[in-house]
Amino acid sequence: MTADSDGRIPGGPESATLLQKPVDRRAALSILAGGLAAGAQAVSACTPLSAETDQEREIKQLAWQEYIKGNYRFMTEAERAETIARLERLAALERGLDVTIQSTGAQPGVVFGYAFNISKCKGYRQCVEACINENNLDRKAGTQYIRIFEIENGVLELDNDDAIYQHEVPAEGHFYLGTQCFQCADPPCVKVCPVGATWQEPDGITVVDYDWCIGCRYCMAACPYWARRFNWGTPEVPVEEVDPNQHYLGNRARMRGRVEKCTFCIHRSRQGRLPACAEACPTGARVFGNLLDPDSEIRWVLANKRVFRLKEDLKTEPRFWYFSD
Amino acid sequence: MTRTRVIPAAMCVAAAWSSSGCHPGGEGKAEEPPPNTVAAPIDSATAALNATREPGMLAVVQAVPVKGWTGPDGKPFEVALRSAAPEAGHSRQFGTTDLPIALRSRAAAISQYPCTSCHQGRKVVLANERISDAHNNIKPVHPDRTGAVCSTCHSADDVELLTLKSGERATLDESYRLCGQCHFPEAGAWAGGGHGKRLDGWQGRRVVMACTDCHDPHKPAVPVRIPFRAPQLERTRGQP
Numbered sequence: 138m139t140a141d142s143d144g145r146i147p148g149g150p151e152s153a154t155l156l157q158k159p160v161d162r163r164a165a166l167s168i169l170a171g172g173l174a175a176g177a178q179a180v181s182a183c184t185p186l187s188a189e190t191d192q193e194r195e196i197k198q199l200a201w202q203e204y205i206k207g208n209y210r211f212m213t214e215a216e217r218a219e220t221i222a223r224l225e226r227l228a229a230l231e232r233g234l235d236v237t238i239q240s241t242g243a244q245p246g247v248v249f250g251y252a253f254n255i256s257k258c259k260g261y262r263q264c265v266e267a268c269i270n271e272n273n274l275d276r277k278a279g280t281q282y283i284r285i286f287e288i289e290n291g292v293l294e295l296d297n298d299d300a301i302y303q304h305e306v307p308a309e310g311h312f313y314l315g316t317q318c319f320q321c322a323d324p325p326c327v328k329v330c331p332v333g334a335t336w337q338e339p340d341g342i343t344v345v346d347y348d349w350c351i352g353c354r355y356c357m358a359a360c361p362y363w364a365r366r367f368n369w370g371t372p373e374v375p376v377e378e379v380d381p382n383q384h385y386l387g388n389r390a391r392m393r394g395r396v397e398k399c400t401f402c403i404h405r406s407r408q409g410r411l412p413a414c415a416e417a418c419p420t421g422a423r424v425f426g427n428l429l430d431p432d433s434e435i436r437w438v439l440a441n442k443r444v445f446r447l448k449e450d451l452k453t454e455p456r457f458w459y460f461s462d
Numbered sequence: 463m464t465r466t467r468v469i470p471a472a473m474c475v476a477a478a479w480s481s482s483g484c485h486p487g488g489e490g491k492a493e494e495p496p497p498n499t500v501a502a503p504i505d506s507a508t509a510a511l512n513a514t515r516e517p518g519m520l521a522v523v524q525a526v527p528v529k530g531w532t533g534p535d536g537k538p539f540e541v542a543l544r545s546a547a548p549e550a551g552h553s554r555q556f557g558t559t560d561l562p563i564a565l566r567s568r569a570a571a572i573s574q575y576p577c578t579s580c581h582q583g584r585k586v587v588l589a590n591e592r593i594s595d596a597h598n599n600i601k602p603v604h605p606d607r608t609g610a611v612c613s614t615c616h617s618a619d620d621v622e623l624l625t626l627k628s629g630e631r632a633t634l635d636e637s638y639r640l641c642g643q644c645h646f647p648e649a650g651a652w653a654g655g656g657h658g659k660r661l662d663g664w665q666g667r668r669v670v671m672a673c674t675d676c677h678d679p680h681k682p683a684v685p686v687r688i689p690f691r692a693p694q695l696e697r698t699r700g701q702p
Contacts, residue, residue, distance in 0.1 A: 254656070262690035279694040301692040307684070409665030420684065421659030421676070433664070434655025442656055462651065 196230050199223045209346040209385060210336060221385060228390065236381040238389050241407045243340035249401050249456065250341075250428040250435045251415075252444065253315055256462040257422035260285055260306035260313035267417030268317075271402060272388040273380055275372035282366065282399040283317045283414060295447075315422075316447070317414070318343065318364035318399035319455030326356035326365065335396075340407070341428075341456055342400050344386035352394035361448050362455070365398045401425070428456065568634040568674065573599070581621040586612045603681040615640055615679070637674040649673075 206212075206220050221238045228234040265283045274280040284300040290310050292298075298314075307313070324343050327335050334349035335356055357365045371393040383389040384404035391397050402412035406425070410416070415423040426435035438444065442460040574580075580596070605611065617623040617631050624632040624640045632639040642649030651657035652670070659676065662669040673679070 252656075257657075259684055260689055261687065262692075265693070266690045281693040284693060285689075303689070303692045305686045306689050307686060406664070408663075410663045411660070415664075416661070418659065419676075421657065421671070424655060424660075426655075426664045434660065434668075437654035438656045441651070441654060460656070462647070462657065 192230055196227065199227050199230075203227070203348065206348065208333060208349045210333070217385070224385075224389065232376055232379075234376065234379055234381065236379070236383050236389070239382075239384045239404055239407075241384065241404070243338050243342075244407060245339075246427075246429055248341040248428045249320065249406060250426060250439075251320075251401070251457045252424040252435055252438045252442075253457065253459050254420075254422040254424070254461065255312050255314050255459050257420045258285070258313040258315060258418075259420055259422075260287060260302070260308075260311075261419060263417045263419055264315065264414035264423065267413040268399075270378065271380055271405075271413035272399075273372070273374045273383075273390065275368060275370075275391075276375065276378070277373040278368070278370065280366050280368075280372070280397075282364075283315055285313050285315045287311050288314055314459065316362060316364070317457075318401075319362055319447070319453075319457035320401060322454035322456060323452060325359040325361065325451075325453060329355040329359040331355065338386075338403075342386075342403055342406075343398070344400055344403065345396055345398060346386070347389070347391050347395045347397065350395045352396065354396060356396055361451050361453060365396050367396050368393055568637070568672075572634070577621040586616045586618050586621050601678075601681045603683070605680065634674075635672065637672050637679065641673040641677075641679075645673075 203220065203223055207216065209217065209220075212220070217240045221240060224238055225236055228236045262283075262285055265281050265285065268274065268282050269276075269280075272282065274282070286295060286298040286300050287302040287306075287308060288295075288298045288311060290312060293314075295314075302308070320337075320341050320343055322341065324337055327337055327343060331353060332349060332351055334351070335343060335345045337343045352367070354367055357363075357367060368391055372391050374390075380388060382404055384400075384407075387400045387403040402410075402414075406412055411425050415425045424434050424438050426433035428435060428439075430436065438460055439458065444458040444460045446455045446458055568575075574597075605614070613625070615624055617625040620631070622634065624634065624637070626632060626639060627643055630639075638649055638652060642652075648657050652673070658673075659671045660669065661671065677684075
């Protein structure tokens with residue numbers, strides 16, 4: 138192999154020459170995309186039957202640029218802003234939605250923790266309803282992040298307990314225990330991801346880059362708490378029910394074949410608000426706060442109540458405690 | 463006991479977020495309120511609440527709406543911020559925490575408020591005998607079980623105040639002082655954060671619901687009802 142006059146090896150893996158300019162692989166694809174779009178425009182001008190509107194053309198261009206973008210974790214601030222602008226524009230073009238997608242980072246000195254009062258929960262599932270609405274969960278498949286188990290007093294065998302009860306609650310002689318993603322401090326789901334599409338943020342929230350996920354579902358197999366959900370089809374949310382306040386790593390529109398999970402409502406909690414489940418709970422069974430703040434309610438619960446976690450022997454260190462009065 | 467006593471200025475500035483001018487006697491230095499705080503001038507209802515304050519009670523420093531939260535009827539949720547002076551209020555009462563808290567004003571939630579529209583002399587029992595249909599919406603389950611009568615909790619000589627075992631009196635907003643006399647474990651957990659419901663975010667101002675915001679004081683048990691729909695999940699048994 139011989140080097141050309143610039144000293145560059147033609148077709149070398151680290152660079153390509155396109156239009157006499159050195160560019161990396163992604164940029165080359167991006168430029169090609171522009172050329173393809175222009176070519177398609179020229180072709181469609183000659184074939185009136187496949188007339189393409191400006192809007193359709195823009196959608197195709199944006200979708201192509203989205204297709205070749207990088208992993209969110211390694212994007213620069215500028216790249217993040219670009220992809221968010223594209224996603225917002227796509228939502229407007231495709232569905233007529235005016236969404237705002239945040240890229241808010243973790244607050245310094247904050248690690249989120251959650252406590253669940255099994256004496257207080259009455260099994261109303263109002264948290265489930267709020268979660269579905271807040272996180273734009275697939276209405277067609279009936280995706281739910283939260284499960285509430287109805288458990289006989291004096292027993293704790295989740296193997297045999299009922300999460301699909303449908304009768305007047307609270308039932309006599311039973312208590313209720315809710316599960317969701319526990320945002321483990323040592324999350325097994327992150328370890329098994331073959332492409333690095335899921336990771337733990339500095340505030341303890343384990344997130345998924347839906348565009349980087351390949352849908353292999355290893356993380357679902359690894360999670361001991363069955364906290365992750367897979368989109369077998371494209372999630373369907375009616376336009377009028379879409380929550381427009383979104384986060385790139387949270388409740389933005391998901392695609393078919395990707396894994397999603399509870400993020401403690403990352404778009405709310407990073408702005409100092411409570412997750413939707415905690416805000417909706419009518420009994421105050423859900424306590425949420427900053428584990429690093431010694432004055433927080435969650436710290437008071439951990440210091441003053443008898444708490445336990447599920448499957449502690451696995452050493453996943455969930456940041457989700459159960460307590461009773 | 464005069465009902466129109468002047469509130470000491472020190473009571474008004476104890477809350478870290480109290481801004482100057484929030485109260486006629488307030489001398490707090492002007493500082494940026496937390497992001498989820500909506501500043502509002504003191505209104506006549508808050509002034510009236512303060513007028514009923516007695517020694518040892520927390521003063522209302524500011525009445526503010528809670529953003530993003532509406533009550534059961536879609537009404538905006540008003541809270542009364544109370545000063546957390548260490549010598550007064552829940553911190554002394556329960557000894558578990560001295561966090562500043564904000565409580566809801568009860569007046570808007572009581573259907574027949576103000577009480578004085580019927581109880582002209584502010585007495586708990588009307589002088590001209592009991593009217594047959596008065597308070598027929600109240601199911602006195604809790605008083606019946608504990609052998610209590612109206613004046614066990616309601617101050618006999620002022621219907622808009624609660625009476626405590628110590629002889630002190632509390633406003634209707636301060637139900638935790640009354641309920642906590644017997645339900646002290648719950649009151650302690652409430653003051654700390656293990657009982658009760660927090661509103662308006664985990665950060666900044668701590669807005670909590672008081673006892674009677676959730677529990678009907680005359681019938682405190684939580685009613686049964688049909689839950690939201692069950693999940694259609696492949697795995698609802700067999701794995702936690």
